[in-house]
Amino acid sequence: MTLWRIRATVDDRPGYLSVLTASLALRGVNILAVQVHTTERGAVDDFLVDAPDALGEAELVAAVERGRGRDCWVARSEARGLADQPTRVLGLANRLVRDPDATGEVLRALLGADTVTWRPDEAASAGITDTTMRLADPGGGTFTLRRAAPEFTPAEYARAQALVELAASVVRRAAEQVTVVLPDGAELAVRPAVADDLPGVLDLHDGCSARSRQRRYLGGAALPAPARLRRLLEPARGLTLLATTTGSDRAAESVVAMANLLGEGDEAEAALLVRDDWQRRGLGSALLRRLVRHADRSGYAALVLHVQAENGPMLRTVRRLDRPTATDRDGSVVTLTVALAAPAPARR
Known part of the structure; x- marks a missing residue:
């Protein structure tokens, strides 16, 4: 069996999530964890799954699409992905409390960003645009995160902004x-x-x-x-x-x-x-x-x-x-x- 992360958008209507999970189950895919991100375009479901070794990325995408999912993104995962999201966020927050200067590394670990940059000037508008996220630093400046895929969600933005604000509070308290x-x-x-x-x-x-x-x-x-x-x-x-x-x-x-x-x-x-x-x-x-x-x-x-x-x-x-x-x-x-x-x- 192989660990995968699957992210797909489904219509936010009763029963649609069960259709998607049933399609995965028919191919022997075991869902280990799921997060639901509410967006304007529908519910973005983020799965951690254990799939038969014979199933590849294309087969998983096909299973999602048969289950009425769209905008599918699939990637191999590691064993550390088995930790649930609240546990991961708490662990990263604990790291920030001990080392608030590691904000960039923490954001990268939280969101799987390809690049994290910080500039002293303030962004024209904080928020998310597809695969780019801008976070206001309370201490002044802006963090910009980018990744190839998947697109950022409002829930991810809220988590990241909360961690940035935590780091700023720790820095201020240390000062x-x-x-x-x-x-x-x-x-x-x-x-x-x-x-x-x-x-x-x-x-x-x-x-x-x-x-x-x-x-x-x-x-x-x-x-x-x-x-x-x-x-x-x-x-x-x-x-x-x-x-x-x-x-x-x-x-x-x-x-x-x-x-x-x-x-x-x-x-x-x-x-x-x-x-x-x-x-x-x-x-x-x-x-x-x-x-x-x-x-x-x-x-x-x-x-x-x-x-x-x-x-x-x-x-x-x-x-x-x-x-x-x-x-x-x-x-x-x-x-x-x-x-x-x-x-x-x-x-x-």
């Missing part, structure tokens, strides 16, 4: 609060910002000198509008980190620094604001390195920073990254473009 120890021994908590952090971030700006605010925003020393800060806290693409004094609960925290990473195309812009009494203590370097790691992991090609030419401490902080950096000066502003790791075909 959540860590304790940073500065060279002078001071300890600070660093975590992603949320909308509720607006009051603390407003206090941070109030506690910064006009010079520090001007260095951060370049256009002036005035306090940014709350609406602008709210957008910075939860950017559509990217990440905002806050450094806070450690306390027993969030209410006791004091925000002493904010680091922003804003994605646009294949580049991400970074900016820092550190309260005056915490400057020159290594905090800016620690935050910038975390932004660089996040940008690397997200597949951006470069990190861009706009720095005032007289802001020596920030220029030195960027140089300490020890990465290839292009410099372009326009009047009093220096634009630094830091090269990042080249994005892989599938994000790992």
Whole structure:
């Protein structure tokens, strides 16, 4: 006996599935598992079967067509196909929890895709088109999956999108609060910002000198509008980190620094604001390195920073990254473009 996978579309009407299974049974085909994918064109039935060795692909296709099936796809299967779909998905989800950077490999294993690519730009429309699937990455960017056959189904799309969202959640959770120890021994908590952090971030700006605010925003020393800060806290693409004094609960925290990473195309812009009494203590370097790691992991090609030419401490902080950096000066502003790791075909 030989294991095969068979996928075929039948009219979503009472009794049609039994006609198909009866046609297979007449040829000694034993159905080990079946999944039904509801689509606009009918029910797509996905079988794992054990067929007599004498039956080949053509005979199986003929049996399906005699059973009122259409758009048939047949392929040899392996013993691992005996695991039911929920068990396989749970196993892949467990792998993502342990290694969220393996998202591309997990998607390939889940759907039998021939290629899985990730790009930092967002797709015009996520969804499926025959044998192409596009998945929105909550962390920014798009996964594109392609396979020769069979066509993707809405059920497969839903499973794949759920796994991508799981990986993004794990990455975000892994990036959540860590304790940073500065060279002078001071300890600070660093975590992603949320909308509720607006009051603390407003206090941070109030506690910064006009010079520090001007260095951060370049256009002036005035306090940014709350609406602008709210957008910075939860950017559509990217990440905002806050450094806070450690306390027993969030209410006791004091925000002493904010680091922003804003994605646009294949580049991400970074900016820092550190309260005056915490400057020159290594905090800016620690935050910038975390932004660089996040940008690397997200597949951006470069990190861009706009720095005032007289802001020596920030220029030195960027140089300490020890990465290839292009410099372009326009009047009093220096634009630094830091090269990042080249994005892989599938994000790992």
